[in-house]
Amino acid sequence: LKIQILGCYAATPRSFSNPTSQVLEIGNELFLIDCAEGTQVQIRKNKVKFSKINHIFISHLHGDHFFGLVGLISTFSLLNRQNELHVYGPKGIKEVVLLQLRLADAYTSYPLFFHELTSSEPQVLLQLSTVEVRSFPLKHRIYTNGFLFQEMPKPRKLDFECASKLGVETCYFQKLKSGFDLVLDNGKIIKNEEVTLPGLPSWSYAYCSDTVYDSSIANYFQNVTVLYHESTFLESEAHLATRTLHTTASQAAHIAQLAKAKNLILGHYSTRYASIQAFKTEAEAVFPNVYLADDARLFELDDQERLKY
Amino acid sequence: LKIQILGCYAATPRSFSNPTSQVLEIGNELFLIDCAEGTQVQIRKNKVKFSKINHIFISHLHGDHFFGLVGLISTFSLLNRQNELHVYGPKGIKEVVLLQLRLADAYTSYPLFFHELTSSEPQVLLQLSTVEVRSFPLKHRIYTNGFLFQEMPKPRKLDFECASKLGVETCYFQKLKSGFDLVLDNGKIIKNEEVTLPGLPSWSYAYCSDTVYDSSIANYFQNVTVLYHESTFLESEAHLATRTLHTTASQAAHIAQLAKAKNLILGHYSTRYASIQAFKTEAEAVFPNVYLADDARLFELDDQERLKY
Numbered sequence: 200l201k202i203q204i205l206g207c208y209a210a211t212p213r214s215f216s217n218p219t220s221q222v223l224e225i226g227n228e229l230f231l232i233d234c235a236e237g238t239q240v241q242i243r244k245n246k247v248k249f250s251k252i253n254h255i256f257i258s259h260l261h262g263d264h265f266f267g268l269v270g271l272i273s274t275f276s277l278l279n280r281q282n283e284l285h286v287y288g289p290k291g292i293k294e295v296v297l298l299q300l301r302l303a304d305a306y307t308s309y310p311l312f313f314h315e316l317t318s319s320e321p322q323v324l325l326q327l328s329t330v331e332v333r334s335f336p337l338k339h340r341i342y343t344n345g346f347l348f349q350e351m352p353k354p355r356k357l358d359f360e361c362a363s364k365l366g367v368e369t370c371y372f373q374k375l376k377s378g379f380d381l382v383l384d385n386g387k388i389i390k391n392e393e394v395t396l397p398g399l400p401s402w403s404y405a406y407c408s409d410t411v412y413d414s415s416i417a418n419y420f421q422n423v424t425v426l427y428h429e430s431t432f433l434e435s436e437a438h439l440a441t442r443t444l445h446t447t448a449s450q451a452a453h454i455a456q457l458a459k460a461k462n463l464i465l466g467h468y469s470t471r472y473a474s475i476q477a478f479k480t481e482a483e484a485v486f487p488n489v490y491l492a493d494d495a496r497l498f499e500l501d502d503q504e505r506l507k508y
Numbered sequence: 509l510k511i512q513i514l515g516c517y518a519a520t521p522r523s524f525s526n527p528t529s530q531v532l533e534i535g536n537e538l539f540l541i542d543c544a545e546g547t548q549v550q551i552r553k554n555k556v557k558f559s560k561i562n563h564i565f566i567s568h569l570h571g572d573h574f575f576g577l578v579g580l581i582s583t584f585s586l587l588n589r590q591n592e593l594h595v596y597g598p599k600g601i602k603e604v605v606l607l608q609l610r611l612a613d614a615y616t617s618y619p620l621f622f623h624e625l626t627s628s629e630p631q632v633l634l635q636l637s638t639v640e641v642r643s644f645p646l647k648h649r650i651y652t653n654g655f656l657f658q659e660m661p662k663p664r665k666l667d668f669e670c671a672s673k674l675g676v677e678t679c680y681f682q683k684l685k686s687g688f689d690l691v692l693d694n695g696k697i698i699k700n701e702e703v704t705l706p707g708l709p710s711w712s713y714a715y716c717s718d719t720v721y722d723s724s725i726a727n728y729f730q731n732v733t734v735l736y737h738e739s740t741f742l743e744s745e746a747h748l749a750t751r752t753l754h755t756t757a758s759q760a761a762h763i764a765q766l767a768k769a770k771n772l773i774l775g776h777y778s779t780r781y782a783s784i785q786a787f788k789t790e791a792e793a794v795f796p797n798v799y800l801a802d803d804a805r806l807f808e809l810d811d812q813e814r815l816k817y
Contacts (some may be wrong), residue, residue, distance in 0.1 A: 211583045212546075214553045236579040237521075237546055244523045260611040262582045270545040274520045291611045298607065302569040302600045304650050341613050480640045 200225050200350075200402045200425065200500040205241035207466035207492035209409075209431050209445075210263055212237050214435050217494050218263035219467060221427075222247050223404055226329030226350045230405050231255045237276050238267035245495055249278060254325060256332070257288030258408055259343035265292070269299045280309040287324050287334070287343050290315040316344055321419055334418035337410035339444045345410070351402035352378075355391070362394040373503065400424075402500060405458070408467045411441065412450035417457035424504055426460040428491070429467035430478050436469070448478040453484035461504050466492035509534050509659075509734065509809040510710045514550035516775035516801035518740050519572055519755075521546050526803050527572035528776060530736075531556050532713055533587075535638030535659045540564045541715055547576035548583050554804055558587060563634060566597030567674070567717055568652035574601070578608045581616065589618040596633050596643070598651045599624040625653055630728055640772070644728035646719035648753045654719070656729050659710035661687075671703040709733075711809060714767070717776045720750065721759035726766035733813055735769040736801070738776035739787050745778070757787040761794035770813050775801035 201224040206217025216290075218235035222242070229251040231238075242249060257265050265288065275284060286292065293313035300306055314324060316334055325332040329351055354376035355467040361489075362375070367389060371381055376398075381389040405420035408429040420426065431445035440447050448465055455463035463486055465478050472478075475491055482489040490498065490506050498506045510533040515526025527544035531551070538549075538560040551558060574597070584593060593616075595601065602622035609615055610782050623633060625643055634641040638660055643653040663685035671684070676698060681692055685707075690698040714729035717738040729735065740754035749756050755763075757774055764772035772795055775785050781787075784800055791798040799807065799815050807817045 210586055212549050212550060212579070236576065237549065240521050240523060240546065260608075261614070262579055262608070262612060266544065266582075266608075270521070270571055270575045273575075277519055289611075290576045291607075295604070295607050295611060298600075298604050299569075299571070299575075300596075300606060302650075303571055305570070341611075 200404060201248050202243055202246060202404070202425070202427070202498040202500070204463065204492045204496045205238055205245060206235055206464070206494050207468065208494070209467050209469050211470070216470065217241055219408060220267065221492075222252070223348060223406075224259070225348050225402065225404055226253070226327065228327060228330055229350065230332070230334060232346065233258055233264040233408070234268040234271055235263050236266040238272075239271045241494070242271075245497075249275065250280065250282070253282060253284060253368045254332075255284070255286045255288075256324075256346050256406075257286065257292060258337070258345065258406070259339060259341055260289050260291060260295075261341065261409070264408075268292075269296050272296060272311065273300070273303070273305060276308045276478060280307075283310045283312060285312045285325075287314045288316060289344070289367065290317050317342075331421075335416065337407060337416065338413050339409045339411065343409060345405060345407040345416065345419065347423070348404040348406075350403065352401050353398040355395035355398045358394050358396060365389055365394065367394065400504070402504075405460075409445060411444040412446045412454070414454070414457055418453050419508065420458050420460070423458055423460045424500065425462045425464060425498075425506065426455050426458060427464045427466060428454055430465040430482065431469050433472070433477055433481055435472075448481040449485055452482035452489065455482075455486045460486075462490065462500075462506050464490045464492050464498065464506070509713060511713070511734070511736070511773065511807040512554055512556060513775070513801045513803060513805045513807070514547055514554060514556075515544055515803050516777065517803070518776050518778050520779070522779065524552075525779065526550055529576065530656060530715060531561070532715075534657050534711065534713060535636065537563070537636060537639055539641070539657065541655065542567055542573040542717070543577040543580055544572050545575040545579075548580045550581075550803070554806075558584065559589065560589070561577060562591060562593060563592070563641075564595045564597075565655050565715075566595065566601060566635075567646070567654065567715070568648060568650055569598050569600060569604075570650065570718070573717075577601075578605050581605060581620065582612070582614060585614065585617045589616075592619045592621060594621045594623060594634075596623045596641075597625060598653070599626050615687045626651075643723065644729075646716060646725065647722050648718045648720065652718060652726065654714065654716040654728065656732070657713040657715075659712065661710050662707040664704035667703050667705060674698055674701065674703065707729045709813070711813070714769075716763070718754060720753040721755045721763070723763070723766055728761050729767050729769070732767055732769045733809065734771045734773060734807075734815065735764050735767060736773045737763055737792065739774040740776050740778045742781070742786055742790055745780075752753070755792040758794055761791035761798065764795045769795075771799065771809075771815050772800045773801050773807065773815070
């Protein structure tokens with residue numbers, strides 16, 4: 200599981216910082232989450248392969264989360280993309296992209312699918328063999344979703360020595376790896392646990408930006424491996440967080456705690472702060488494993504389920 | 509007259525180059541011409557004052573000329589702009605910007621006016637006391653305009669010594685500077701040329717991007733001080749210029765020659781070329797005063813009507 204931060208600041212792009220966009224690598228898939236102005240340049244700068252992005256998830260239609268989408272979609276065409284591209288985002292996203300393509304008389308070189316979201320309940324958006332993606336509602340000034348990326352259970356590890364001692368034929372190995380028990384020709388039952396060991400853990404990633412503090416959202420991603428949660432403000436500006444429907448670093452840490460998350464990444468910092476270090480300090484008073492997103496930072500999960508960058 | 513190039517490459521933004529946008533300073537006004545993705549960051553990087561931009565001219569609705577417009581309009585609001593902003597561009601530009609503002613539930617903090625263009629004839633778009641702006645039709649794959657920025661005639665210089673010797677009272681000085689003759693109380697006629705000298709020259713700037721080679725457009729900006737003309741290709745790729753309705757460096761130089769322009773700036777280079785130096789060499793074989801646009805380059809006109817950067 201890797202998270203390449205392309206941009207993680209709120210509001211306007213600046214010479215030295217970018218609004219929200221990130222690339223999640225999970226279950227051998229690359230997912231682009233949000234797509235602010237300048238995302239395609241950030242993709243180039245961070246050497247993410249354009250061609251590997253097949254699914255784009257847009258949380259909401261504020262400019263600092265989606266003004267780069269139409270440019271990226273156009274650039275895919277200029278690069279002569281052929282693969283399908285799927286875009287998931289609030290209703291209206293299709294109209295605004297297609298209107299711009301129509302005005303430019305520049306339709307895509309590839310099949311482009313929009314999956315418009317209107318539900319106020321969690322939804323399964325995508326099921327692949329290795330990973331499933333769900334949306335869940337956030338509370339912001341306009342219709343907004345968070346996203347949960349959950350790896351499918353991974354195959355159990357076969358104890359070959361033990362299996363062959365018990366006379367299990369090769370053709371049953373896959374069934375055992377998938378967790379089933381076995382009945383041999385002689386009627387003997389082989390319990391799965393006798394010949395297999397637990398597989399690799401299945402990791403998950405929850406993305407919450409933008410939202411006001413709402414403890415109930417923690418129910419949508421209990422025991423998540425990595426939680427990305429916005430922290431636009433520090434507690435000293437909690438009144439602004441309430442007014443603009445954003446979250447403080449401390450509140451984000453409370454959500455991580457309630458969700459029993461393994462790791463918390465903070466981001467979507469207001470550009471009013473000269474340094475982001477205080478966000479970590481504030482959150483760590485509530486929750487232990489806090490990491491700061493920053494533009495161009497690449498997080499990677501290690502075997503102990505801790506983030507490195 | 510100053511031209512701040514913000515971006516001058518064709519097609520997609522890259523880590524090290526930007527698509528088309530530039531700021532023209534003429535007649536004490538700042539005009540933004542075209543507004544590709546990333547323009548607002550280029551404005552910051554080049555230290556152009558956001559608040560001084562009151563008029564934006566969009567040549568056509570291809571992404572590399574206008575995908576940055578909605579972001580800039582939004583950022584003006586975040587900066588709490590109060591002044592009117594006027595946007596001139598092809599029909600459709602209003603719908604696409606307002607749709608995005610509506611979806612974001614984020615209307616502007618300032619009066620925003622759209623002047624949608626549909627004419628296939630030259631038009632006066634704006635008349636200020638110091639400068640006039642006209643559009644003229646270009647031939648590209650979609651509806652496209654060039655723009656001519658023309659300084660108003662500047663006041664003639666008064667020869668004070670001569671004027672007082674002839675008994676001209678101070679109250680007539682303004683009339684003389686404006687070029688009128690004078691009848692004194694004693695009936696004596698003072699010809700304007702007797703007491704005034706020519707004023708500063710009035711400069712002009714013509715912007716042509718994107719267009720196929722078309723010699724007739726030179727009629728729209730005869731004797732222009734500075735001509736910016738696209739040169740997407742070199743002559744070696746003239747077939748691509750014809751096919752995609754773009755111009756070669758040599759063809760752009762022919763337009764400068766036909767228009768009797770004083771200076772030619774080339775830009776809108778295809779990203780296929782590793783170096784842009786060949787564009788200058790090719791154009792100089794046709795026309796003497798050729799300059800290469802490049803991102804972040806600031807051109808300034810000197811008293812001899814030559815460009816410096």
